[in-house]
Amino acid sequence: MLPNPKKRSDCPISCSLDIWGDKWSLLIIRDILFFKKRTYGEFLKSAEGIATNILASRLQSLEENGLIEKLEHPDNKVKSLYKLTQKGIDLVPIFLEIYIWAEKYFEIPKDLKTKLREVKKDKEAFKRFLTKEMREEQI
Secondary structure (H helix, E strand, O other): OOOOOOOOOOOHHHHHHHHHOOHHHHHHHHHHHHHOOOOHHHHHOOOOOOOHHHHHHHHHHHHHOOOEEEEEOOOOOOOEEEEEOHHHHOOHHHHHHHHHHHHHHOOOOHHHHHHHHHHHHOHHHHHHHHHHHHHHOOO
């Protein structure tokens, strides 16, 4: 286990939030996990409208903290591809719980409600499926 030099306290929640707890980092992980986004340009097109300097900063931070890996694009040497590492994939259960919590308190799109119903029927099976899909993903 590597120490977190930025940690504010020994609280596990605080230490975790220091690594992945800001809005933009979570949305980048979400985009990789659920929307299969892989490139800088794809992240820029997300509905939330992240600024280029923030995106570059968060991608670098996520990479430095071992949550994502930056790979060379096979077709374009100028572009990079990003994928979750095992450390990033281990956030799957947290993201599912956030989606389920949000469904209780926010209006969400019908297609997402349908998907959440499926997830809640067998949450463990869906976690295994999504985790396996991320591990096997070939870029």
